[in-house]
Amino acid sequence: MHFKKEKYLKFGVLLFAFVIMSVGLYAQKKDSTALLGSVTGIVRDSTHNYALSAATIAIYNSTNSNLLAYQLSDRMGKFELDKLPVAIQLKANISYVGYKLLSLQFSIPKKGGKTDLGPLNLELATNDLQEVNISAPAPMVVRGDTIEFNASAFKLDTNAVVEDLLKKLPGVTVWSDGLITVNGKKIKTLLVEGKEFMGGDPTVALQNLPKNIVDKVQIYKENNRSDQNLIDPDLTINITLKDGHKKGYFGKLGLGYGTRKRYNGDAMISGFTNKYQFSLVGALNNTNKNTDNFTSLMRYNAFKGDGAGSTYESDFSNPGNNVARAFGGKFAYDFNDTNKLNAEAINRSTEFTxxxxxxxxxxxxxxxxxxxxxxxxxxxxxxxxxxxxxxxxxxxxxxxxxxxxxxxxxxxxxxxxxxxxxxxxxxxxxxxxxxxxxxxxxxxxxxxxxxxxxxxxxxxxxxxxxxxxxxxxxxxxxxxxxxxxxxxxxxxxxxxxxxxxxxxxxxxxxxxxxxxxxxxxxxxxxxxxxxxxxxxxxxxxxxxxxxxxxxxxxxxxxxxxxxxxxxxNTHYKSIKIRPSLTYSDFFHSRLTDRYDKTWGYNISSALEVFKQNNESIKFFQNIKKSYAYLMPSASIKYSNQQLNKFSKDYSAVYSNSVTYPSIEQLAPLIDSTNIWLVDAGNPKLQPSKHHQLEFIYNNTLKIKNTLNYSLRITATLTKDGFADSNAYDTLGRITQYTVNANIKDLTFSGSLQKIYKYPISQLQLRFSGQLSYGVHPNFVNEMEIRTSRINNINILNINYSYSTYFEAGIKTSFNLLNSSQNFSGKNISYISKGYGFGLSTKVYATKKITFISDIATSINKTSNFDPIKSTIWNANVGFRFFKGNQAEAKFSALDLLRQNQNTFTSITPNGILQGNRNILQQYFMVTLSYFPRYFGKNQVQPQGN
Amino acid sequence: MTSLKTICTFILLLNTFVSVSQQKGANQDERTFRIDPSDAIGANISQVFSSVNYIPLETTKGSVFGHIKQLEVTEKYFIILDDDTNCILLFTKNGKFYQKIAGGNPSNQGNRIQYFTVNKWRNEIIYLSRNERTLKYFNFEGKNIKNVPIASKEAVSLGQISKFINSDIALTYNDYNSNYSGKRNLILFIDSLGNIKDQQIPFNAENITNLDKVDNRYYRRVNLNFSKKFDGFLFTHSYDYNIYKVSLGHLDTLCRIIFPAKLGMADDFLSNDEYYNKADDYFSSKNPSKINFLSNVYLIGNNLVFKWWNNKKDNLENLKNLIYNTKSGTLYAFNHILPDASNYYLPIFDSERAYEDFIKASSQDLNVGETNVLYSSISSQLLFSTHKDRKDKKTIYSPELISYFKVGKMTDNPVLVELKLRDAL
Incomplete structure (x- = not known):
């Protein structure tokens, strides 16, 4: 066993090193001309004697038409671009809405490294509709409140998808979980042709739509909300498609078979026109992959391939042998701007032993x-x-x-x-x-x-x-x-x-x-x-x-x-009547160009009347109860946006709710076949009243690499909460019933996000931590045992990506659970600690080979028991075939280190449970997939790099 | 010989007679100007303005304000309305804070001061408090001297755009609201109680067939600026390209502007039944690029300064603020006048706030001294960021600006820009 593990480890490390080296060599093959040159100029309309500000200047390599740099001219019409290659032929394209494109050739001398193009005069376009030369469109144009990027100006690989294009846009960050931010601000919606795409998960558009059918990427502020704050409005991205490519379909069909008779089958087909959209997915596996989540299945079947950290993966902790099948789809139809229809249907089946x-x-x-x-x-x-x-x-x-x-x-x-x-x-x-x-x-x-x-x-x-x-x-x-x-x-x-x-x-x-x-x-x-x-x-x-x-x-x-x-035979009826009144107001104070502050409050009061009526052939189950509670709640919010400095939000919310006892808690029928646990009823059980007070603080600092952090404190008090009362007999059988007791919980949680962006790489940091303290009473043999739980969970995610070649993510987590029981002065505690470490890497060795490796280690230690360690290492290598990368052969190795253990331990209120189960273990698999794609009548001409 | 002379003289006389009769009824000063905004040119500041002065407005805890919604220039003070803090502030001519009149919590819509009128003869500042339904009178020391209730919400009063022509009478307009039906004249001269002293109709009578039909418009805007030249006011209103001059007892058309077909509304918009009650539909839905209003109209020597408005934001946005020299026919786009050494390469206009009025006041209101001074304003945020971008250029600023950049901050009050317009452009 030992020897085999080492062998696998060595093999894995060697393969990894080989891939990294080939990536390095490949990267070095690129154009290594020193980037020491700069160019300046002034864009003018000399007929009218004025300067043109926000004109687009784009610099290309004359020989291969690669876009090197672009900028908008300033108020005086001036521009300055640096980090350009010297001593080679360059082309400058200067464009402005309503004017003819100006294109000129130049080069930057090696000595001095500066070129001044002087005043560049643009002429008015004769035809209003003619904007710019189609073969060299301006990369970026500002139209009022919208920034528009022209997809054709960015040359990417033939098989690049929208996500690859967005990653090239300045200020735009695509986070590892699919979130998109522009200069630190979250994009609330991603639209395609002005509409939600395939149910609204942006990943579907980002990872499936080819970059070649995209016409423009527009980023603009959302204008239609009444509580819109003026300094920091929400952003929307809209992707417009080229004419002739506004409809299409894309999908995947994959079959995999492996050792231990493991198999996987996946299929997806999605199509869209300007009126309707549909998605169909199908999945079949006996490898513990959960087919419940439609979004997960869609992401797994994306053309680009699920990135490092996919959610549709074998769950090695799931016990038993599981076979899962799912088939379903979603459909959306727009009758017109005001009428929409959405439908979905999913059929699932699972078998478990x-x-x-x-x-x-x-x-x-x-x-x-x-x-x-x-x-x-x-x-x-x-x-x-x-x-x-x-x-x-x-x-x-x-x-x-x-x-x-x-x-x-x-x-x-x-x-x-x-x-x-x-x-x-x-x-x-x-x-x-x-x-x-x-x-x-x-x-x-x-x-x-x-x-x-x-x-x-x-x-x-x-x-x-x-x-x-x-x-x-x-x-x-x-x-x-x-x-x-x-x-x-x-x-x-x-x-x-x-x-x-x-x-x-x-x-x-x-x-x-x-x-x-x-x-x-x-x-x-x-x-x-x-x-x-x-x-x-x-x-x-x-x-x-x-x-x-x-x-x-x-x-x-x-x-x-x-x-x-x-x-x-029981008949149960209940009626709940809840009238409520809410009073709210907000105040706004602003100083133009400086700050925007809003604060608002909300007070509400509800009367909740609840009546229960249970009739049964068992006389003791005839219960009639009636309750009435007055339930107030309140909240205060304050938001302070300071132009170019920060954006802070504070809120405090008090809320409450009532949980009424069920008939089973009041007067159950005791089934004598339950040998170990007998459920007795408590007809005197009162409803539990749950109070919660929550404070949230959020701060986004507008510095060069945006930093965002937030804090949350939640305190809950449940009066007359439901607690277990257990009585043990000499054979260990338990009689249990529910009693009322006060339960308290206090949780502190915080999170921090920072991004560092460099010319061709970026580093994303995300930290979240939670510390919670709770006092949960329960009763044993009529005596109160107060269990205090301290739970601390910390997760740190670091994601690094280098151009389009390499992505890596590290996830570390630490959690601590301290459960102590206080009984007649004595304090007995159990501590459970867990450490987790995960490293996932994705390497694109050439345009056709992808290598993914995921290692997840976890160690769990509980008092009085030996620690349980597990290291699951999954890796796969995928090869794409055909010009459009439409076929894929993948070799996967799951649990390379044969580590998946089938033992577990958990702490219960009155003891410890340990066990072992049959479980999914190491397997290898070969998967063949085909990605049918079609976008529009004219087949998209692959535009070479 | 004698007969030829006589015939020539007779013909000459005939011509003179004919030309005189042609002029009969036509106003001596009325002119028609054909203006195409896309012909507007740019220039350097020193070519258009003989001097540019920056007047920072003192920022203290009591004088900090948001932005200049309205500016009135009196002999001693700059009087400013800020809608962020809902206050009227008085600053001396060198920018020192003098007094403040608070309108009340800006969160309450009924508190908001929409407009204020200055009576220079009595040194009074008047505004309408909608909540209290009274006209509030203040002196220049900031003291509330009296409150005059207004008759009803629809009544014409000093609370709307109005200018005093003498110590007792103010010039204002009839604010038609869509529920009113009946004939009413447009320009009114009222006293402090709202009684009408005189009325004028600012249309060429032959163009309008039915005055009633002019009344019912969805939304009307009005502009009134004093003109020293005519000792009266220049008046414009929505859906009309005429600029009128108004004084007590007189109403004349100063000039009429004709725009290119793409931008100009139908000639018969005000008289044709087809457009009755359809102003919103015409200018918002169907023809958003057509010009619907002229504002900020000033006549400085031979220069006509004005701003045109439509409902579209496109590449003509920078050509909306214009200076037209009536003698040479040269048209300047204010947004394209580039800073140069004469104004320390600082901006004179905040292009981020294109929707705002660009020239906020002129010195003609003073009726004394200079007549060619125009005022605009820019934020401290813009001034400081331009100054920072030019740190390496080592510009030598004026003493006020040196002190301002040394002591001031990006978060200071807006700065007034005093521009002296050259006559020969």
Missing amino acids: QNSNDQNLTILNGVKNFSRTSTTTIKKNQHSFNESANYVYSSPQESLNITNRLSYGSYGSSSEQLENSTNLLNNQTSENLAKETNKGNDNRITFSFAYNHYGNLLKQKKYNYSLDYSYGDNRNINNSSRFINYTSSITAANRYFNRRYENETNNHSHQVKLAYNNLLKLFFPDNNVPMINLVNSVTYFLNNKISFVGDISPTNSNQVVKNTFLSN
């Missing part, structure tokens, strides 16, 4: 009381189908939103478990054999309707109100069987069950919400008045449950005797 061994150690007052070992086999399968459709109509006066959701799920499972328990103090033992089967289905439908009326703009009075209605219906059927054979050293405690359960549950809910906004404005339309909003919501919930429980006779397996205690 697991074999495991566990040891549960119960420690009370520092003494080991009970030890329970168990061996389990589980098989599960699940299938679900989810659909949602949404129609939106919106205009400045009103909006209408109609949504429908449908879901259908079915599942089946069977398990067998053998458990042995020992009382370590008196050596009493017991054994339990349990077999369980479970199958059922769940159907759900919801429908909702939301209407907002903002008011007719031309009339004086603006009625602003909204009406929301939603309806839900759910039917759940579950049939299961449970076989229990419990024997122990106390014969009286022996149990035998062979029980069948048939449950059918039906739920209906209706919710209506009415709101009137800005009431005072109706009476004082001309004045600046605070906002008063009135809301009333009514929620009605109905639940009917029929359960039949029968016991099979030990002698005659065909004879089923109804268990009259557990068979039940």
Whole structure:
């Protein structure tokens, strides 16, 4: 084992070094002429005798037409560009909206290294429509509030995608998680042709659309928000496509097969026109890849290939053997500017098999009381189908939103478990054999309707109100069987069950919400008045449950005797009425060219009335409860933007909520087949009132390489929170019920982001830290044990990218959990520490070869147990074929070091749980993929570099 | 021989008679100017202005303000309205802070001072408080001397754009609101209680068929500036390319401007039924590039200074502020007048604020002394960043500027720029 690991390690390191060296050599092959020259000049319109400011000056290498540098002229029409190559032929293109392009050849002398082009005169264009020469377009143009980049001015690889183009634009940063910032400011929306693209995840456009079909990249400030702050408005990027390329499709089809009979299948096809867009994805694997997230699947199937740190990866910590299948799609249709339709449907199925061994150690007052070992086999399968459709109509006066959701799920499972328990103090033992089967289905439908009326703009009075209605219906059927054979050293405690359960549950809910906004404005339309909003919501919930429980006779397996205690029929109704009133106002103070400050506050008060009515054939489950609570909340916000210095935001929010006890907590039916844990009810249980106070501070410093940091403090107090009360008997069986106790939590969290940008590389730093302290009481044998938990999590991400050749990311994390129990003066604590380190690298060795390596190490140490270490190293090499890089062959090695361990440890309130499971282990795989792509009638001519 | 002479004399006389009769009814000074903004040229500062003076406005805790929304020049003071702090500030002619009149919390819309009028004869500053529905009168010491309630929200009062022509009468206009129907004349002379003393209609009567139809416009803007030459006011309003001169008892057209077809609205916009009540549709939706208003109109010697407005922001943006020499026909674009040594290569105009008025006042309001001084303003932020960019050029500034750059900060108050316009351009 040892020898093999070293061999793999050596191989990996050698391969890595080889790739790095070839990257280095490749980079050196580039043009190495010293960049010592500079050029200056003044752009003028000499016919009219004035200077042209914000004219675009672009310098190219005359021989190969490479764009070397570009700049906008200043107020006096002057420009100065440096870091240009000397002693070679250069071309300068000077352009300005409404004028003819001026193009001239020049070179910068080696000696002196400076050239002054003098006054450069532009002539007015004769035709208004003629702007610039198509073959040498201006890289950057300023039109009013919009900065526009011309994609054709930037020469990139034939197969470059939009993300590669954005990375070349000055001031634009594409972060490793897909976030885009311009000079430190976040881009709120990425649009293509003025519309959301494929559901709004910018990565889809960035990593799939070829750079060659892009006409312009426009960056502008969002103007239509009423609370827009004028010094720091939101930014939007809009990508316009070239004529003839405004529709197309792109996709991927990939099949992989590997050792240990592992396989992966992926397919994606997406298409768009100016009216509609659709995406279909399909996935099939038995390598623990989670197919639940549509966005994740879309990113995995992107043309550029998922970068270092993909989210659709084998989860080595997931126990058991998992086979997952998914197929689904999204569709969006624009009837016109005001009417849109969105629909999505996904069909998923999973199969799971697991074999495991566990040891549960119960420690009370520092003494080991009970030890329970168990061996389990589980098989599960699940299938679900989810659909949602949404129609939106919106205009400045009103909006209408109609949504429908449908879901259908079915599942089946069977398990067998053998458990042995020992009382370590008196050596009493017991054994339990349990077999369980479970199958059922769940159907759900919801429908909702939301209407907002903002008011007719031309009339004086603006009625602003909204009406929301939603309806839900759910039917759940579950049939299961449970076989229990419990024997122990106390014969009286022996149990035998062979029980069948048939449950059918039906739920209906209706919710209506009415709101009137800005009431005072109706009476004082001309004045600046605070906002008063009135809301009333009514929620009605109905639940009917029929359960039949029968016991099979030990002698005659065909004879089923109804268990009259557990068979039940319940009707539950609840109604919640919540009227509320909100009062809010804001104040604005500004000094033009200096600062912009806003502060606002919001106070609201709600009355929540909640009634529950449960009727059951079991008399003790007939419960009628009625509650009424007055719930105030408040918030204050302050924002201070100082031009060119910083932008600070502060907010303090107090909020609260109530959780009502459920019938199961008040008066459950005790199922005697639950050997180890018996759920008793507490009819005196009070609703828990949750209070939260939160402070948030955010600061963005506008310095050369923008720095952004934020702090958050959250304090929560839950009065009459739900806490467990456990009573242990001599065999270790627990009777548990819920009691009220106060729970406190305090969390400090902070984050910091900084970017360093250099001409061809950039470094991104992100740090986030969290320290939380909580006091959670629970009761054991009627005595209160206060558990204090201190949890500290720190994550540092460093991402480095060098031009288009190399990307690397380091992620380090440290977390500490200190759980201590305080009982009659004694303090017993358990400490769990975890260290994580991950290094992912992506190397583009040539335009066709990509090498990815991901190493993740984690060490977890818990008191009294040996540390658990694991290092998972995954690597793959991909080769692209054909001119358009449309085919790929990939060789992957997963868990190269064969480290994935199947053991785990976790701390429970009263002890420690350790176990092992069958788990995904090392495998190798070969994957072949094909990327069909088509954008428009004319096939995109690959523009050579 | 004698008969030929007689015939010639007779013909001459006939011509004179004809030409005299042609002039009959036509105003001696009325002219038509054809102006194409794209013909505007640039120049250096020293070619257009004989001197440029920077007057920093003292920044202290009590005098700090945002930007100059309105500027009035009196013999001793610069009186400034700032809408960021909602105050009227008085500075002496060398920039020292003198007094401040606070309008109240700017967050409250009803507090905001929209406009103030100065009565130089009585040394009064008057503005309308919408919240209180009163005209507030202040003296130059900043003291509130009286408050006069106004009759109703629709009443004409000194609260709208108005200028005093003597100690008792102010010139203003009728502010039509869309709910009003009925005939009303446009230019009004009112006293302090809003009583109308005289009225004028500023249209060439033969162009307008129905005065009622002129009234109902969605939005009207008006500009009034004193002209020393005529001892009266130059008046312009939306949808009209005529510049009128108004004084008590007289209304004449000073001149009319004709713009190129692309920029000029229909000739019969004010009289044709087709455009009735469709001003917003015509100028915002259908023809955003057409000029809808002329403002900042000053007549300095032979130079006509003005700014034109439309609803489009394109490459003509820098050609909206114009100086037209009526004698030579030369047209200058103010934004293209480049700083040179005579003004220390500093800017005279803040191009970031293109939507604002460029010339805020002229010395003609003073009615004494110079008549060729124009005032604009720029932010300290712009001055300091230009100064920083030129650090290596070692410019020798005026003593005021040296002290300003030494002691002042980027966050100081805006700076007034005093420009003396040359006559022969």
